[in-house]
Amino acid sequence: MRLGLIGNPNVGKSLIFHQLTGIGVEVSNYPGTTVDLKKGNLCFKHEKLELVDLPGIYSLEGNSPEEVMVRTFIQEKEAEVLIAVLDATHLERNLYLLLQLAEFGKPLVVVLNMMDEAAKQGIEIDAGKLSAILGVEVIPAAAITGMNVADIIPAALFRARSPSVLVPYDHHIEAAIRSIQQVHPATRLQALQALQGIGTDPEVSALVDALAPEIEDMHRMSVAQIIAGNRHHRAETIAREVSYDKGDVKKNTLDSLLTSRRSGPIILVAVLLSILIAVFLIGSVLEEFLVSIFDMLFISPFLALPLNPLVRQLGLSFLLALQAGLGIAFPFIFTFYLFISILEDSGYLTRAAFLADRAMHRLGMHGQGLIPLILGFGCNVPAIMGIRLLRTRRERVIASFLVSMVPCSARTVIIAGIVAAFMGLPAALSIYGITLGLVILTGLVLSRITPGEQYGMILEMAPLRLPSLKNILTKAWFRIREFLVIAMPLLIVASLILGFLQFAGFFTFFQQYISPWSEAILGLPGYAATALLFGILRKEMALETLVILAGTADLPAVLTMGQIYIFAVVSVLFIPCISTIGVLAKVVGARITLLVSFYTLILGILIGALINLIIV
Amino acid sequence: MKTSAREDLLEALCILSRDSPDPPTIAALSWHLSKPEDEIRDHLRALQNQGDLHILPGDRIEISAVGSLIGNQVMKKHRVLECFLSDILGMDRGTASEEACILEHDLSDEALERLDQYIARPRKRWRGGNTSRPHPQTLLDFPEGSELKVVSMKCPGGCQRLLDMGILPGERIRLVHTLDNKAMVIHVKGYDVAISPEIASCIYVEHTE
Numbered sequence: 001m002r003l004g005l006i007g008n009p010n011v012g013k014s015l016i017f018h019q020l021t022g023i024g025v026e027v028s029n030y031p032g033t034t035v036d037l038k039k040g041n042l043c044f045k046h047e048k049l050e051l052v053d054l055p056g057i058y059s060l061e062g063n064s065p066e067e068v069m070v071r072t073f074i075q076e077k078e079a080e081v082l083i084a085v086l087d088a089t090h091l092e093r094n095l096y097l098l099l100q101l102a103e104f105g106k107p108l109v110v111v112l113n114m115m116d117e118a119a120k121q122g123i124e125i126d127a128g129k130l131s132a133i134l135g136v137e138v139i140p141a142a143a144i145t146g147m148n149v150a151d152i153i154p155a156a157l158f159r160a161r162s163p164s165v166l167v168p169y170d171h172h173i174e175a176a177i178r179s180i181q182q183v184h185p186a187t188r189l190q191a192l193q194a195l196q197g198i199g200t201d202p203e204v205s206a207l208v209d210a211l212a213p214e215i216e217d218m219h220r221m222s223v224a225q226i227i228a229g230n231r232h233h234r235a236e237t238i239a240r241e242v243s244y245d246k247g248d249v250k251k252n253t254l255d256s257l258l259t260s261r262r263s264g265p266i267i268l269v270a271v272l273l274s275i276l277i278a279v280f281l282i283g284s285v286l287e288e289f290l291v292s293i294f295d296m297l298f299i300s301p302f303l304a305l306p307l308n309p310l311v312r313q314l315g316l317s318f319l320l321a322l323q324a325g326l327g328i329a330f331p332f333i334f335t336f337y338l339f340i341s342i343l344e345d346s347g348y349l350t351r352a353a354f355l356a357d358r359a360m361h362r363l364g365m366h367g368q369g370l371i372p373l374i375l376g377f378g379c380n381v382p383a384i385m386g387i388r389l390l391r392t393r394r395e396r397v398i399a400s401f402l403v404s405m406v407p408c409s410a411r412t413v414i415i416a417g418i419v420a421a422f423m424g425l426p427a428a429l430s431i432y433g434i435t436l437g438l439v440i441l442t443g444l445v446l447s448r449i450t451p452g453e454q455y456g457m458i459l460e461m462a463p464l465r466l467p468s469l470k471n472i473l474t475k476a477w478f479r480i481r482e483f484l485v486i487a488m489p490l491l492i493v494a495s496l497i498l499g500f501l502q503f504a505g506f507f508t509f510f511q512q513y514i515s516p517w518s519e520a521i522l523g524l525p526g527y528a529a530t531a532l533l534f535g536i537l538r539k540e541m542a543l544e545t546l547v548i549l550a551g552t553a554d555l556p557a558v559l560t561m562g563q564i565y566i567f568a569v570v571s572v573l574f575i576p577c578i579s580t581i582g583v584l585a586k587v588v589g590a591r592i593t594l595l596v597s598f599y600t601l602i603l604g605i606l607i608g609a610l611i612n613l614i615i616v
Numbered sequence: 617m618k619t620s621a622r623e624d625l626l627e628a629l630c631i632l633s634r635d636s637p638d639p640p641t642i643a644a645l646s647w648h649l650s651k652p653e654d655e656i657r658d659h660l661r662a663l664q665n666q667g668d669l670h671i672l673p674g675d676r677i678e679i680s681a682v683g684s685l686i687g688n689q690v691m692k693k694h695r696v697l698e699c700f701l702s703d704i705l706g707m708d709r710g711t712a713s714e715e716a717c718i719l720e721h722d723l724s725d726e727a728l729e730r731l732d733q734y735i736a737r738p739r740k741r742w743r744g745g746n747t748s749r750p751h752p753q754t755l756l757d758f759p760e761g762s763e764l765k766v767v768s769m770k771c772p773g774g775c776q777r778l779l780d781m782g783i784l785p786g787e788r789i790r791l792v793h794t795l796d797n798k799a800m801v802i803h804v805k806g807y808d809v810a811i812s813p814e815i816a817s818c819i820y821v822e823h824t825e
Binding site for chain 2: 058059061062063064089090092093096171172175179218219220221224225228229232255256259260261264350351353354355357358361366367455456457458459460461463
């Protein structure tokens with residue numbers, strides 16, 4: 001049997017989900033969409049149940065990918081029983097979605113979450129009365145303390161009912177529903193959806209095309225506006241009947257500080273910078289520690305084994321890939337995601353998006369585009385996946401270019417490994433400066449030449465909360481899993497191919513061919529260009545390959561400072577790694593992926609050549 | 617039957633006959649007035665006796681010259697009143713239309729004529745105060761902290777997300793913060809929503825006390 005959790009964003013759905021299912025959660029795409037669906041199993045009285053955490057939505061009649069997905073999920077009867085989670089502190093808005101849900105007539109129970117928070121704000125809600133009005137069981141709960149969470153499953157299994165509450169629509173809408181039903185055997189729900197342009201029956205659509213303008217003419221409002229108005233009105237009436245608000249909500253001074261015109265942007269920049277620096281420092285320490293352990297436990301013993309050369313080469317490549325993924329990238333990425341999860345759970349991320357709206361507009365996106373850009377500093381792969389939350393194709397195209405250029409943790413490894421180590425911190429920071437400058441320039445240009453319309457930001461500010469450690473760890477773990485599941489396998493395969501090529505002597509062959517070009521354009525020796533090329537498979541591998549091909553870890557002995565600097569700049573800029581390219585193709589299509597790869601390739605070589613011209 | 621009911625029926629018949637060349641059907645009339653067919657049928661029979669209309673076979677209705685005169689007059693009164701209430705006095709369109717439905721039955725012909733003239737040339741008659749009709753204002757025109765009411769919305773590509781969040785005509789909102797580029801946080805139904813300037817520019821609002 002399958003149960004579905006449904007509700008608005010930020011109502012504590014995920015928390016309830018994790019409390020009910022515990023460990024062993026599976027994240028997958030809903031067939032035919034890019035929307036994530038979390039599934040978990042639980043046992044109740046020896047019966048195995050599957051619980052699905054549907055994405056948080058505002059409406060069942062919208063056209064965002066999440067809303068369409070949840071609508072299909074409910075209509076296709078993919079879950080036997082629905083568990084609707086409402087936020088007791090925002091009952092009215094949450095009832096709006098519930099009233100829509102009621103029209104689907106599916107059996108459900110209602111969980112009235114955040115009762116503790118509501119009590120703190122002086123809101124009292126009569127759950128019994130609410131239950132009587134809605135015609136379904138209402139469980140007052142507080143997921144954060146675990147209050148009544150254990151009651152949810154038994155209620156859903158044995159006492160779920162179809163809600164009896166109805167929205168009385170404007171008489172013209174009701175008349176139109178009847179007209180549609182006379183012409184065509186449709187349920188009330190189907191007729192309502194048809195009136196809002198959902199559904200494909202040509203006969204019904206023709207009728208709606210005739211009816212809607214007349215109604216809109218009489219009301220001077222669109223049909224969608226009338227319907228939404230009626231629902232909000234009903235939600236408001238119900239909320240007023242069952243809840244009692246003792247006092248005004250106190251104005252949150254912290255919030256007003258965070259989003260004000262003067263202090264907001266300063267705090268935002270300070271927060272982002274300190275996160276980047278903290279990740280840089282903590283990541284470096286962890287990396288050193290993990291790499292030395294890895295060397296001691298795996299690589300040295302492996303090299304001591306008597307093996308034939310091919311097996312040794314491939315085995316070493318495999319171990320190096322593991323070391324790179326778990327020892328080098330992991331510390332940076334995990335630390336980074338920990339901080340991002342804190343930002344997200346505390347509700348600051350939505351404020352950051354708001355504050356960045358102006359700057360992001362210049363780059364052809366809006367505030368929400370900041371989130372994938374920030375995620376890109378961890379690993380480009382999940383950041384590109386995050387692009388999906390942008391609404392128009394234009395914004396997704398621009399974001400895919402910019403995110404692919406953001407220096408991810410693997411590129412940070414190169415910057416830290418050779419530039420900071422041999423040339424000092426200012427030189428390392430200048431590479432960040434160049435890269436971010438180019439990101440901004442690219443955005444400015446793209447925002448002018450990319451076709452398509454721009455649709456602005458409509459973003460609910462998540463309430464400011466003190467994040468709980470357990471939630472942050474869970475969230476960071478889910479993010480890092482995307483990296484482990486998607487990027488790691490590619491990394492290992494790429495590393496094995498590289499090992500094989502090295503064994504087959506491909507490097508020497510390639511080096512001879514590329515040497516004249518690379519020396520003329522970039523002023524780099526042939527082996528450095530070879531190393532750059534293999535950076536495509538894995539960014540930080542450019543550094544390893546360079547060390548292997550140069551035959552020494554003491555690079556200043558064989559390369560000038562200028563060459564080291566150029567090497568770092570080019571490897572940071574040019575072509576995203578193969579994992580990023582793979583995800584790009586999935587999210588924005590092959591054409592844009594090719595464009596992004598080509599653009600960054602040209603840009604990397606161009607900037608490298610430019611620096612070469614200036615400093616030589 | 618009451619005069620107002622008679623006038624409403626004749627007005628509806630005029631609107632329907634204007635829209636299509638065929639005489640309107642009882643079903644169409646019932647839909648337009650949102651009243652059950654049986655009730656309409658009773659009223660129609662009474663009006664046929666007064667000579668306002670003829671019920672043709674096939675449930676179609678033909679309006680007589682007298683009926684048409686009355687119907688058109690009421691229709692005009694409705695339009696003039698609605699226009700006055702919404703465009704000049706700034707009432708919400710929907711409310712203005714409802715109000716016009718009530719007032720139209722008691723408006724004298726002279727008052728109608730004078731109102732009509734006034735609407736055509738409002739500036740000449742307006743002495744003293746603000747001479748032009750207030751320009752519709754959007755969220756962009758108000759400073760932080762304003763208490764506002766949504767008047768209407770015109771979003772390219774629909775405003776479903778705004779509607780779902782409770783931002784719709786008649787709703788009271790508070791402008792919490794604005795940035796330099798007029799991106800803003802608005803408070804609606806107990807929570808905060810951040811919107812871009814291009815979204816704010818299609819939400820028409822007015823001050824509330």
